Amino acid sequence: MRIFYFDSSALAKGDIKEKGSVIVERILENTAEQQWRVLMIGLLETISIFVRKKNNKVISQTIFQSALRTFKNDFLDNLKVFKVEATNDLILVSADQRLLTAAKAERLQVINPETATLAEIEQLLQADSPAQSHAE
Amino acid sequence: MEATLLDLSRRVEKLERKFDILQFDRGTFRDVPLESERPLTLAEQGRQMMERARRNAVRDSLHFRQVLEEMGITDDIPLLSRKELQQLYLDAGFDPEANDFAQGIIAMREE
Numbered sequence: 001m002r003i004f005y006f007d008s009s010a011l012a013k014g015d016i017k018e019k020g021s022v023i024v025e026r027i028l029e030n031t032a033e034q035q036w037r038v039l040m041i042g043l044l045e046t047i048s049i050f051v052r053k054k055n056n057k058v059i060s061q062t063i064f065q066s067a068l069r070t071f072k073n074d075f076l077d078n079l080k081v082f083k084v085e086a087t088n089d090l091i092l093v094s095a096d097q098r099l100l101t102a103a104k105a106e107r108l109q110v111i112n113p114e115t116a117t118l119a120e121i122e123q124l125l126q127a128d129s130p131a132q133s134h135a136e
Numbered sequence: 137m138e139a140t141l142l143d144l145s146r147r148v149e150k151l152e153r154k155f156d157i158l159q160f161d162r163g164t165f166r167d168v169p170l171e172s173e174r175p176l177t178l179a180e181q182g183r184q185m186m187e188r189a190r191r192n193a194v195r196d197s198l199h200f201r202q203v204l205e206e207m208g209i210t211d212d213i214p215l216l217s218r219k220e221l222q223q224l225y226l227d228a229g230f231d232p233e234a235n236d237f238a239q240g241i242i243a244m245r246e247e
Contacts, residue, residue, distance in 0.1 A: 008241050009238040009239075009241045009242055010238070012237040012238055012241060013237065013238060014218065015218065016221070016222065016230075016237055017222040017225045017226055017232045018230070018238065019233050019234065019235040020238070021232070028218070029218070030142075032142055032145045032146065032149070033145075034145065040193075040196050045245075046241070047200075047203075047204070048241075048244065049241050051207075052240065058236070059225075062224065063221075063225060063228060065208060065209060065213050066213065066216050066221055068204060068209045069211075069213040069214075069215055069216070070216060070221055072204055073215055076197055076200050076201060077201075078149065078153055080149065080153075082189075082193040082196075083189070083190070083193070095235065095238040095239075095242070096238075096241075096242050096245075114235060114238070
């Protein structure tokens with residue numbers, strides 16, 4: 001089973017609308033929650049950016065609350081997202097080029113939602129066997 | 137409406153989440169070292185680590201929930217679908233091709 005590890009730079013795109021959101025949304029809506037993984041630090045980073053945007057009045061209180069409510073439901077209440085096993089067929093989803101480069105050097109599959117196409121994601125989601133190519 | 141395998145899987149996951157939290161509340165996730173006079177085998181050490189990681193995940197998750205509740209993010213707030221949420225964002229006039237949030241997180245890592 002493919003496991004999608006969401007770096008916070010990709011995670012935030014699931015709850016807002018920005019470049020690459022459609023890719024993250026497609027993955028989240030076409031996979032089971034048991035295929036999602038995040039790190040605690042990733043949750044912190046995501047909450048932090050929403051708090052900053054709210055404090056700087058970039059987003060309204062309504063958007064802030066709604067976004068974090070969804071985020072909480074999807075990830076914080078889902079304890080399985082923290083469990084990564086050595087046998088997982090892990091795919092890193094990140095918009096951080098440094099992480100992507102490091103992951104690729106370790107031969108991990110990566111998806112950069114800011115550059116991946118829907119066709120690549122569809123192909124990845126439909127494939128039965130682990131994909132060999134990068135959607136980046 | 138016919139439920140798909142994905143729907144059923146998500147329902148089971150939701151039940152499992154609640155079960156994990158209940159277990160934590162009841163103290164089922166205890167940090168009890170294996171009683172043994174001999175050194176633990178690698179498998180036993182691994183099992184301990186996995187149990188500890190699971191317990192820590194529950195504990196940290198509960199702490200996060202508490203922090204969010206203090207910020208007013210409670211289960212009383214209506215849960216929007218991603219599409220509704222993104223529409224809120226668009227209605228507020230945000231550029232869907234910007235990447236302020238992702239880049240903001242990446243920039244934070246340099247601070």
